[in-house]
Amino acid sequence: MSERVVYMDNNATTRVAPEVVEEMLPYFSELYGNPSSMHSFGGQVGRKIAEARERIAALIGAQPEEIIFTSCGTESDSTAILSALQSQPGKRHVVTTRVEHPAVKNLCEHLDKLFGHKHRVTALPVDREGLLDLEQYEKSLTEDTAIVSVMWANNETGVIFPIEEMAALARERGILFHTDAVQAVGKIPINLAEVPVDFLSISGHKLHAPKGVGVLYVRKGTPFFPFLVGGHQERGRRGGTENVASIIGLGKACELAAQRMNVENTKVRALRDKLEAGLLEKIPHALRNGHKDKRLPNTTSVSFEFVEGEAILLHLDRYGICASSGSACTSGSLEPSHVLRAMGVPFTMAHGSIRFSLSVYNTEEEVDFVLDKLPPIIANLRELSPFWQAEHRGAVGGAGCKCSCSS
Ligand SMILES: *Cc1c(COP(=O)(O)O)cnc(C)c1O
Numbered sequence: 379m380s381e382r383v384v385y386m387d388n389n390a391t392t393r394v395a396p397e398v399v400e401e402m403l404p405y406f407s408e409l410y411g412n413p414s415s416m417h418s419f420g421g422q423v424g425r426k427i428a429e430a431r432e433r434i435a436a437l438i439g440a441q442p443e444e445i446i447f448t449s450c451g452t453e454s455d456s457t458a459i460l461s462a463l464q465s466q467p468g469k470r471h472v473v474t475t476r477v478e479h480p481a482v483k484n485l486c487e488h489l490d491k492l493f494g495h496k497h498r499v500t501a502l503p504v505d506r507e508g509l510l511d512l513e514q515y516e517k518s519l520t521e522d523t524a525i526v527s528v529m530w531a532n533n534e535t536g537v538i539f540p541i542e543e544m545a546a547l548a549r550e551r552g553i554l555f556h557t558d559a560v561q562a563v564g565k566i567p568i569n570l571a572e573v574p575v576d577f578l579s580i581s582g583h584k585l586h587a588p589k590g591v592g593v594l595y596v597r598k599g600t601p602f603f604p605f606l607v608g609g610h611q612e613r614g615r616r617g618g619t620e621n622v623a624s625i626i627g628l629g630k631a632c633e634l635a636a637q638r639m640n641v642e643n644t645k646v647r648a649l650r651d652k653l654e655a656g657l658l659e660k661i662p663h664a665l666r667n668g669h670k671d672k673r674l675p676n677t678t679s680v681s682f683e684f685v686e687g688e689a690i691l692l693h694l695d696r697y698g699i700c701a702s703s704g705s706a707c708t709s710g711s712l713e714p715s716h717v718l719r720a721m722g723v724p725f726t727m728a729h730g731s732i733r734f735s736l737s738v739y740n741t742e743e744e745v746d747f748v749l750d751k752l753p754p755i756i757a758n759l760r761e762l763s764p765f766w767q768a769e770h771r772g773a774v775g776g777a778g779c780k781c782s783c784s785s
Contacts (some may be wrong), residue, residue: 380696382697382698383698383700384699384744385736385739385740386701386735386736386744387700387701388676388735389533389534389676389702389733390702392583392584392585393585393586393737393739394583394588394735395586395631395634396585397634400633401626401627402624402626402627403623405423407624407628409423409426412618413427426626427621429625430628430629430630431447433632434593434632435565436632437563437604437633437636438559438563438568438569438595439569440570440571441569441598442662443598444570444597445624446595447591447596447628448593448605449557449590449621450581450591450592451481451560451580451592452581452592453592453594453605454579454580454581455481455482455485455527455558456485456605457594457605457616458525459472459482459486459525459526459527459556460483460485460492461577461603461605462525462556462576463489463524463525463753465603466524466601468544469524470498471500471520471523471524472489472499472500472524472526472527473499473500473502473518473523473524473526473527474478474527474541474781475501475503475510475528476501476502476504476716476719476720477505477532477534477537477720478501478686479529479560482529489500489691502515503530504537504720505644507617507669507672508532508535508538508717508721509537509539509669510539512540512547514738515544519547519548519553523551523553524554525553525554525555526545526548526553526554527554527557528544528557529557529558529559529560529561530559530562530563530566531562531566531673532561532717533561534672534679534715534718535668535677535678535679535717535721535733536561536594536678536679537669538562538566538672542574545557546574546739547576549574550635554577555577555728556577556744557572557575557579558769559579559606560579560584561584561674561677562643563585563635564584564635564639564724565642565681566642572704575597576596576597578594578627579595579658580593582628585631585632585635586634586635587624587630587632588623588627590627593625593628594616596615597739598625601655602615612709613701626650629772634638638738642675642676643744646675646736646737647675647676647745649736649742650675652678652732652742652745653678653748654678654680657678657749658680660752660753661756663683663684664682664756665727666679666680666695666716667679667681667704667721668769676737677736678735678764679731679732679733680729681704681718681723681727681728681730681731682731682732682759682767685727685730685731685763687703687729687757688731689759690752690755690759693755693759694703694755694760699747699748701735702733702735703731703732703733704717704728704732705760715731718731739785762772768781
């Protein structure tokens with residue numbers, strides 16, 4: 379691997395901010411008390427957790443009592459959806475989308491096994507730009523619908539859904555609404571005083587806090603069933619001794635995110651736009667995935683026709699450039715991601731999709747570096763592709779493989 383790292387995979391995970399590390403350190407060493415203890419040595423830790431709860435609530439326009447600490451975004455998603463089904467045993471319909479993170483998608487596909495009875499799951503389609511049809515959404519809501527679970531922003535394309543309108547439509551019908559806001563929190567302004575969601579999921583490691591800590595927001599008055607039943611922690615809503623240092627780190631990360639929101643929407647957006655425009659201009663037969671404007675400021679997903687995403691990533695890796703591809707290598711076959719398939723991205727394009735996700739730590743020099751290195755990588759890979767040759771050079775394609783991979 380190269381010495382230098384150009385990290386543009388922030389939707390996968392982020393660097394823990396140095397200010398966050400600093401805030402956490404005492405809670406690994408001298409301040410090791412248990413916040414549930416009666417003595418003041420533990421009590422001072424409890425006060426710091428209360429401060430973290432306030433900082434997180436402030437970032438999303440919530441009340442501190444509406445914040446429940448969990449172990450990750452996945453736990454928050456599971457807790458919300460399972461709680462809604464347990465608190466309304468008569469209702470067995472769930473509305474979601476075809477582009478959710480596996481934390482929601484796979485859970486919805488496993489409900490029958492978990493509960494031992496049949497559920498109906500409506501997974502709403504998206505259009506070519508990754509957007510939902512609100513009329514179709516409204517029609518999907520029934521008397522039997524227990525919960526709607528729709529992500530605020532998509533992790534692969536950055537596309538933002540109209541959560542305010544969608545939550546309001548559910549609320550009018552008395553249906554609980556959950557949003558996986560793991561990619562949205564810290565990147566775009568969120569004010570839950572104005573958006574009637576009942577549950578919202580956050581993950582620490584997507585916003586410069588550590589891995590292994592998350593939050594589930596539960597609106598006051600929402601019926602709630604804990605996922606982990608045990609001690610009285612989190613006022614009986616989530617048993618288990620608190621991940622003290624990480625919770626304090628997440629509080630600090632939320633305070634930083636609030637301060638940096640305008641940097642995210644100016645500097646980071648400008649870098650993303652420069653990268654995207656440069657790639658589309660320098661590389662022929664490339665296209666952007668996802669609506670141009672209804673998108674997170676840090677994310678771009680670009681498809682390059684007739685090349686393999688994995689091959690591109692390996693070449694980028696030699697320069698220390700970290701990005702991710704829009705396909706998952708399962709059982710030896712490279713399947714384009716469910717998100718790009720739901721958007722109807724053609725196979726020859728979906729296989730060659732790369733996601734760059736930036737952060738406040740990226741620089742213009744890094745963007746220029748990628749714009750310098752990626753075009754020749756794509757050109758070289760296309761030279762090796764019989765399908766590219768057949769399509770663009772009039773040559774006869776190689777035998778067998780339909781997916782332009784080298785096997
Ligand atoms: C990363 C991610 C999750 C999962 O969060 P973990 O803390 O890693 O469990 C859920 N939803 C979305 C949209 C994500 O990007």
